[in-house]
Amino acid sequence: MVVSLVLLALFLVGAWAAWFFTIDDAFISFRYSANLADGHGPVWNVDGPRVEGFTNFAWVVWSGLGAWLGLALPLFTKVTSLVLGLGTLYLLIREGHRRAGLTGVLVGAGAYVVFLPTYFHITAGLETAAFAAVLLRIVVLGVRVLANERVRTWEPPVLLLLLGMLRPEGVLAALPVFLLWFVRSEGRARWLWSGAAVVVGAGYFVWRWRFYGQLLPNTFYVKFGHLDSGWLWTKHTAVLLLPLLLLTLSLVVRKATRGMGVLLVVTVAVTYVTYAVSGPTMDYLDRFADHAIPVLCLGAGIAAGTLKPRLVGALLGLVAVGWSAVGGATAPDLGVIANYGPDLQRAHVAIGKGLAEADVPPAARTLAVTDAGAIPYYSGWNSIDYIGLNDAAIARGADPTEVVMKARPTVIVVTANGPDPSGTRYGFDFAKATAGYEKVSTVEMRAGYWQNVYALPQYAATIGQHVQQRADAARKANDYDRAEDTVDRWLDRLRSQLPF
Template sequence: MGKGPQRDAHRRLTRACGPTPSARAGSEVPGDRRKLERFGAVAFVLACAWLAWRTLARVAAAWSFTTDDAYITLRYARHLLAGDGLVWNLGEAPVEGYSNFAYVVIAAGFGALGELDAAPLKLLGCASLVAIAYLQWAIARRFVRPLPALLPFAFYSLQRGVIWWSVSGLETSVYVALCCGVVLACLRGLGFERVELDAGDGGGDSVGLARGPLRPRALAVAGGLCMLGSLLRPEGPLVAAAVGVGAGAQLWIDSRSDDRSFDGRGYRRAVLGFVGVFVPLMLAYAAWRHAYFGELLPNTVRCKTGHHDRFALLGAYWSAAPLTLVLALLWPLRSLDARVLLPIALAAVYALALVGADPLIGHDLRHFLAAHALLCVLAGVSATRLAAWVGRGIAARWVEPALLLAVLASASPLGGLPEREDLEARAKGYGARTRARAALGRYLAHELDPGERALLGDVGVAGWTGDAPILDAFCLNTPQFAEPPLRGDPSRAADWILDEQRPRVIVVHSRSAKKIAPRGKIYRELVDRERFKAGWREQRRFNSDSGQFHYVVFRRVD
């Protein structure tokens, strides 16, 4: 960028952010300014300490929770580490029954070091939660001062799913951190800088804009992070699509602006930086997946789409965070640029992608947390502006701490801050299910002879403990259930199981420990058939100490 555009950018920064420090020197007493800076620093440190304690205390309360699906990742990692490839059952064809390829590789890496266990994956998720807090703050600093830039994480950490999925052993928090990193790198690449606003007396600006030169290398970093996100989650390419929407809109805005010279050459280099990194790597990954699995889409995606309640996950998101969503959408009513368009574009592509998704895979906002983390940034900015409007005439050094204190003090009404006791009780109840499933897995490994298989849903811990050959009744690891003619037809699936597969063991999920109350359409179809009643006999039960998760073992009668 030449000197002319740099001068224009500096003038725009000065108009947006108020007078420079040298221009304010004559109107501000140095001693008062030092007191102001000390007050702001103390408020910032105290707020960080409170948020850290509030979050870490809940992480500790939920730590014993490890989701069943984390053990699917570990089973694939164990087979990969042993040289058997990405297979679910040893000796069978590869199947992409996981949704987190990079996490499978990471787990295998830990296994090569002697720790093939869920604990390192859980620690990685918790470390990513710290990274999310910083990245949200860094993005918010493109709008506001350091103290109100803490509001996004204050909003984000209200959701139980934030804690729940960070300790789960799955990749959720790592993926959210990558998405936030993509947005921050894009904003840096597009020239958005941290703002420096006057927090002194008088009604100064609460939200600012600072633009500098374009940084094509930062867009190349964003492309690399998008690729990592695509390795971590199948919807990773959606982030690249959101980047294209946000960056393209910013290019159009800048090209029509009279406020600064348009750097067409810099934009071309920036676009090439992002595309040149992401597209070749993504094409190579897609080609490998097609060659290895014979499919472009993971079996998990085909398995968990097409749910009859098409808007279940979107409704769950609205129910969980209505105030945050409303605050986030207030900002675009004022002005639009990439800082706003990138989070909204990501939320929009997720809203479209999650239409028809099975709600069982997304409880506690699991699949919306990446978009939610960025919408929380917009919510924090809107809250700051609203507080400045309500307290107009009052110095920002008083308004902003008061706003942050109000948000922290009213955490439960804003989003339902989970109680530590509730998290601990949920983790304990889930642990009872895990123990029942682990005992079932050991039983299957002992009972099945070579060449025999069991039909089972909830295959994580049971499949990890003993590594028995399993037909996944919930279809994640069994492609036939996700393909025609069995897809979406539990009656045909039941016939296929009984007539063609004839597993040695069928494990029926029951809601009751005392009687068979099948969980899931496939089990209701099975237990009603005369062929099942005549050909399989109940042999044993594995009951959880709590909840409606019990397992009845039926063995085939030859």
């Protein structure tokens, strides 16, 4: 009980330290969710071609419920992920204790709570914590099947379906446990539940194919197929998780734990293979590795708690926990992410809210932007994402400069290293596309990262006024004159929030 309370306290402190953080990508899903709640369906723009710029359908639908209830989606998704993170911690404590005693708890749950990126994935607003929690639950069911313990008949098919709707690769990740359960269970009920899951999953696939008119999510065409970066991701992940991986692999060596070890290793392998061959972009703080980290924590805890002699298991477990703590705390992008929340508020959120308040008629509320998250979400304007995540034509190779010039939106937001953009970014020619526009605002997000706002002359005054007012107010409320991406800046902010 004391150990569990200490682990819970550490978890809650970690969540508090990262609570201000929401990633810009989450607002892409929020925009689809808001349009769904308003009755338009899960679409990027209410008017125009449908495009599937997300890969987390179940998360979009769940967030749509929050939007329909009138709740702020950043808070709604944070609370959801916090609850799921607590569920993950509970499973690690309970299963670790059942399978490997106190050492299993200290190593498995301990490695989870000391891994700092855990908390930023909980508070980011995306489905990461949900995916990790559901995958861990499925693995726990698999372990119970191997131990000839009771598993509710409906649970494996439902979790397989849910994980596949949280992310497409979730079907592959859940498949080893599902097949094990299906082969080893008996009775007609497993056929009925599995058949129902297949029917629902197939129905969803056919619906989304007809609704969006494409076989795969639009983001697939932008992100997939980067084998070089996939190899780098694999090497980095292997080093980051090395003790957890080795301890989990050690389960395979011993006869008594071989079945469990094979199940865990295969599950982690099929979960990670998608990222190894695609080189996931926007992978802040090892976001995609986090999907299977709780599974590895469970495996490492069981391995450490069942190794003989016990002292060896305890020492190896201590190494795994320490490695996780150091690896998370020394992540190269920790400084950027730790300050990302305030930085997003004073740039993207401020620009989006300023656009929403500008005196621009509805028909002219059109926008082109490279960071297609908080700016389109808070503005509510019809938006071109000229990276292509939410634009089917650009994703398939259309020139983003030509697409934007043809549309001639009222506002173009140019992301650059400073207040004077030059050259190209993501194939977008700044100077060519903004010819005839007026620069009305330059907003610094952080050192070396600026958003430059250009507007058509007839709307330049009102847009510039409202955007700059919002940006000035947000800057005062969010670290004011500090823009460096350092861990010290984050720690100083946390110290300022302490009551003593």
